[in-house]
Amino acid sequence: MKIDAITLREIHVRLRSSFETSFGKIWERRILLVEACSDGLSGWGEVTAGEGPFYNPETTDTSWSIFCGFVAPLAMAKNIEGPGDVPALLAPIRGHEMTKAAFENALWDIESQRRGAPLASLLGGTAREIACGVSLGIQTNPEALLSIIEKELAAGYQRIKIKIKPGKDLEFVAAVRKRFPTVRLMVDANSAYHLEEAAHLREFDAYDLMMIEQPLAWDDIFDHAKLQSQMRTAICLDESIHNASHARAAIELGACRIINIKLGRVGGHSEARRVQEICRQRSIPVWSGGMLETGIGRAHNIAMSSLPGFTLPGDVSASQRYWDEDIIEPEVEVTPKGTIVVPTIPGLGYSVRRKRIEHLTVRQQVFHAKNGEVSVEGAA
Numbered sequence: 001m002k003i004d005a006i007t008l009r010e011i012h013v014r015l016r017s018s019f020e021t022s023f024g025k026i027w028e029r030r031i032l033l034v035e036a037c038s039d040g041l042s043g044w045g046e047v048t049a050g051e052g053p054f055y056n057p058e059t060t061d062t063s064w065s066i067f068c069g070f071v072a073p074l075a076m077a078k079n080i081e082g083p084g085d086v087p088a089l090l091a092p093i094r095g096h097e098m099t100k101a102a103f104e105n106a107l108w109d110i111e112s113q114r115r116g117a118p119l120a121s122l123l124g125g126t127a128r129e130i131a132c133g134v135s136l137g138i139q140t141n142p143e144a145l146l147s148i149i150e151k152e153l154a155a156g157y158q159r160i161k162i163k164i165k166p167g168k169d170l171e172f173v174a175a176v177r178k179r180f181p182t183v184r185l186m187v188d189a190n191s192a193y194h195l196e197e198a199a200h201l202r203e204f205d206a207y208d209l210m211m212i213e214q215p216l217a218w219d220d221i222f223d224h225a226k227l228q229s230q231m232r233t234a235i236c237l238d239e240s241i242h243n244a245s246h247a248r249a250a251i252e253l254g255a256c257r258i259i260n261i262k263l264g265r266v267g268g269h270s271e272a273r274r275v276q277e278i279c280r281q282r283s284i285p286v287w288s289g290g291m292l293e294t295g296i297g298r299a300h301n302i303a304m305s306s307l308p309g310f311t312l313p314g315d316v317s318a319s320q321r322y323w324d325e326d327i328i329e330p331e332v333e334v335t336p337k338g339t340i341v342v343p344t345i346p347g348l349g350y351s352v353r354r355k356r357i358e359h360l361t362v363r364q365q366v367f368h369a370k371n372g373e374v375s376v377e378g379a380a
């Protein structure tokens with residue numbers, strides 16, 4: 001697989017409604033897209049980093065810098081067999097998983113077209129549809145949250161996740177449980193609590209939650225194990241799991257009973273499959289998280305979610321919940337029973353709306369490989 005060119009773009013897109021987590025509120029997204037070209041085929045990946053270093057250390061700007069300075073030059077320096085070789089190729093770059101994932105995933109898109117096989121089956125996926133849930137940002141009051149939940153349940157979504165933080169937690173959960181006694185419900189704290197608050201966190205045990213996601217520090221595993229031993233509700237790790245060895249450590253220490261796999265956070269499809277496999281061998285259910293992606297990142301999440309072991313509804317939902325107009329067509333839609341049908345055509349399974357992407361682009365850089373030399377075009 002010879003890489004002829006790579007284009008890195010930054011697009012600006014506005015969310016249909018603001019999204020608030022324990023680390024802040026956002027409305028406008030600055031997203032990097034990677035397009036790789038090989039043998040006349042083009043493949044796409046999305047960097048899932050946030051605008052600021054609040055979920056993990058990566059940001060749109062650090063990703064731009066690492067991609068241009070290190071990922072693109074390494075990627076074009078050597079001939080690789082296929083996308084499965086990318087983790088080893090990029091291993092000298094420590095961290096920056098989301099930046100590396102965008103490149104590796106673009107090559108999976110190409111590989112899937114080259115082989116004429118749908119991306120999902122190329123990865124080993126078998127599910128024909130995936131189960132969908134929604135992730136709801138922190139609301140001003142429980143009433144506002146209840147009316148949003150009513151709407152999402154009417155649309156068919158199979159489980160509700162609500163964001164929590166100290167002061168905006170039990171009261172909201174209690175209100176939701178009272179109004180919707182049987183709904184599949186979970187909470188996501190995005191690292192807003194400390195082990196010293198274990199007694200407070202134990203109060204969540206009264207609400208029959210599927211799980212509490214990432215209650216403690218973003219880089220912790222050990223304290224989560226201590227907390228899990230003190231509460232009945234299953235802990236699900238998100239931020240703490242960057243690779244398969246973290247997943248193994250967390251499971252063996254008893255730090256979680258469920259893992260949220262995010263394709264960007266673990267560095268791409270290859271590592272996501274390894275995490276999935278480790279969890280499957282140990283009967284730990286997994287599900288796909290989301291990072292407010294455009295259709296390109298979403299299409300990759302859908303393919304990943306078709307792997308065995310993705311037995312719980314994920315945060316992968318319809319394009320319409322995020323954007324007035326997505327950058328793929330058709331847009332991602334959810335069936336009345338709350339599923340997304342996994343595409344069966346080669347590649348991403350959706351076509352990329354190049355004109356729209358060009359319209360949204362604020363900067364781009366193109367890397368060309370010619371006779372073993374890399375030439376660069378565009379403004380940084």
Ligand code: OSB
Nearest residue numbers: 055135190289290291292293315
């Ligand atoms: O923790 O899962 C998270 C969004 C941004 C950063 C972190 C998270 C989220 C979400 C949104 O929960 C999921 C989505 O709808 O894409």
Ligand code: MG
Nearest residue numbers: 188213214238
């Ligand atoms: Mg989370």
